[in-house]
Amino acid sequence: MIPVQGYKGHKVAVLGLGRSGLATAAALRAGGAEPLLWDDSPEARARAEAAGWTCHDLTREGAFHGVAALITSPGIPHLYPQPNRVIAAAMEQGIPVDNDIGLFFRSWAMPDWDNFETTPRTVCVTGSNGKSTTTALIHHILDHAGRPTQMAGNIGRGVLDIEPAQDGEVVVLELSSYQTDLARALTPDIAVFTNLSPDHFDRHAGLGGYFAAKRRLFVEGGPDRAVIGVDEKEGVFLANQIATSREDDRVIRISAAKKLGDFGWSVFARKGFLAEWRKGRQVGSIDLRDIAGLPGAHNHQNACAAYAACRSLGIAPKVIEEAFHSFKGLPHRSQTIAVKRGVRYVNDSKATNVDSAEKALEAFSNIRWIAGGLGKEGGVKSLQPHLGHVRKAYFIGHSGRDFALELDGLDHEICETMERAVERAAEDAEPGDTVLLAPAAASFDQYKSFEKRGDHFAELVVALPD
Structure with missing residues (x-):
């Protein structure tokens, strides 16, 4: 568990008592805060009380008196199509609203990191399609390479439910637009954008709002390196916004549809072959055609994204290729x-x-x-x-x-x-x-x-x- 920092001795309201909500409450308590739990569902409240928690009605008058912040689960609307009444009340009273992702980034670094030889890193993956496979593949490559690693977020465990970092550990997080939209802190070391297609229009009031939620991870998070799929116009736009020049290798453009040889750093797949280019020349290649766990062009894009993220972490192409062949894929995804x-x-x-x-x-x-x-x-x-x-x-x-x-x-x-x-x-x-x-x-x-x-x-x- 990651104890939440910054709220010791304060009351913090928690809205939504599913997996992430209960993990958030436990992490707040571990950090010295007093969590006040609520869910609009009587069944969810009953499950929380059966687990030993006490619920506090956040819909009543004066519920936010003395409360330092409201932490909401990602599935609860905070703006569109209509904000949840508890969130609306908190915002009207000036109570900061955040989610578990924001708490994670303000709490991840610990004092004992000063004694580590290698600072822990975070890799965050977002996009419309392929983010779960890409996240799992990055985690698999890191594990194959012998690097300490954990996987969490929209896949696996809640972000606050993972273990404190080991020396040199890499945490890989899958983040949905619901999670990036509200987080008050977003500071990944490496951020990955797979692609964009229409989805969640009701929650984000259209495609522009949906893209804006994902874009926050890059323009507000300020990652050291950004891996960006450029097979849609939104990815081309995002890469252009971040890069200071064509040669800027802090941005790695990836594609499963076109050659990308003229940039500072790019990874692309054509006719079943992945190619890595740096400063105008090819420096790596992998034949993806016979890799059972990554069938089809969409998985070749996922492979490019994972390859680029892992190369940014210093993992050799040969090690990545070996890991590709042992990757079994995820349930329900090809x-x-x-x-x-x-x-x-x-x-x-x-x-x-x-x-x-x-x-x-x-x-x-x-x-x-x-x-x-x-x-x-x-x-x-x-x-x-x-x-x-x-x-x-x-x-x-x-x-x-x-x-x-x-x-x-x-x-x-x-x-x-x-x-x-x-x-x-x-x-x-x-x-x-x-x-x-x-x-x-x-x-x-x-x-x-x-x-x-x-x-x-x-x-x-x-x-x-x-």
Whole structure:
């Protein structure tokens, strides 16, 4: 646990009692603060009280008397579409509002660091797609290289729940826009921006607000080095804002779509080969084509981002390449579940929007595509140009019939349920085919989470005859 610094002897309100909220309360108490816990959900309050905490009603009159700060969980709206009433009340009374990420960065450094030979570092990864895989891959490379490392944030443990740093340790954090938007302290040593695609418009009042939340990690955080994906205009803009010149190697541009040889430092992937260029010449190369844990161009972008971050930490290209080959990938992200009767079954349940589904569809050939769920604003018509590898689609869930109408001319079957979709896809599939779950939709019409959806797919696949 990281004891929170700066609030010893003060009352600090904590709103939201999920995983990060309870970890925050414990870290505040460990730092000498008096946490005042509240959640709008009676069930969440009951769970906290069962764990030994006392709840304080932050909605009552005078609840913030003597309170030094309000720490809110990232999922609770603080501005759009409407601020939570507790957060609104705190702001109206001038109470500073922060989150666990802000507390982490003000508390991470400890006095015993003065005795370390190598100062601990933080690597923060944000973006729309690929940030979980990139975060896990960086952590895996560091572990393979023998560097002490922990992984936290939007993946794994809460940031305040990790252990205090060892000498030379590197903490790798995945940060969502919800987390970067409100944190009052953002001081990563290395910051990574993977890409940007439309998402969370209600929370950020549009694409501009969504990008602005992610941009904070770079322009307000002031990292020593920035790794920036430049396959979208927002990444090109961000790299241009930070770099002082074309030769400025504090910015490492990465791409899975184009050559980037004319900058101070760049890493890109073309035709399955990763290349590192510095000051106009190539200094490293890795063949990514046969790396099972990183299939497709979208994972090649993740590989470029992880490679660049780890090279910034002084890890040799050969060590990184070895780690790539031992990386198993993450559950629900282009995860091969099984190969049965010559048919590959891939779980990409995390593909909850059209952009991530597009990347999955481009990564495989001879696809039997399982898609559908709770469709998002804008539909799936933009996927039409990316269906060349799809032999047949099997639509499920609330939006399955809408998907079929939007994707003109695609051979398809309305299956409604995952059971029926897996059964029919398996019956139709031939050796060399890939049955791909890439829903392009949220899961909440039939499942509690995309993880539950992916787990169900995996269970059904495992039960198929060999």
